[in-house]
Amino acid sequence: MARILAIDYGAKRCGIAVTDESKIIASGLTTVDTKELLGWLQDYVVSEEVELFVVGEPKRMHGEASESEKLIQPFLEKLSKILPDIPVKRIDERFTSKMAFDTMIASGISKKKRRDKKLVDQISATIILQDYLYNL
Structure with missing residues (x-):
């Protein structure tokens, strides 16, 4: 069975x-x-079957696209050319970084590890994917 892969693009x-x-x-x-x-x-x-990419959609508080969207659009165009058989869904990613940080605190992760931006990005991608799965 195929997986769904989420990307918190930065x-x-x-x-x-x-x-x-x-x-x-x-x-x-x-x-x-x-x-x-x-x-x-x-x-x-090549190694794992993926049926869908879920990519975070950064928005401002009032719902309009944030500046980061200008970086994501060229990536999405390249992705659709390189892997055209895998569709892409967008999910509002407002507050995911804050939620990721709060999750790290609640999980008891040390201050030193909480400074690791890579971990925050990975947890943010997980939150984006959880949001998608919850809204299926």
Whole structure:
């Protein structure tokens, strides 16, 4: 069975989360440098069947697209050319970084580990994926 893969896209790095094959559980997978993301995705889909990419959609408080969207659109265009058979869904990602940080505190993660932006990005991707699964 195929998985769903979520991406918290950032200028420097991207958090990646994935479902189990039953599409019930969302788990953080890794963090990938943005420059390497397309190649990493191509390699990943060779080893794991992916039926859908869920990509965070950054919005401002009033719902309009944030400045980050200008970085994401070129990525989405390249992704659709490189992996055209895998559709992309967008999910509002407002507050995911804050939620990720709060989750880390609630989980008892040390201050030192909470400073790790890679972990925050990975947890943010997991929250994006959980939101998608919850709204199925």
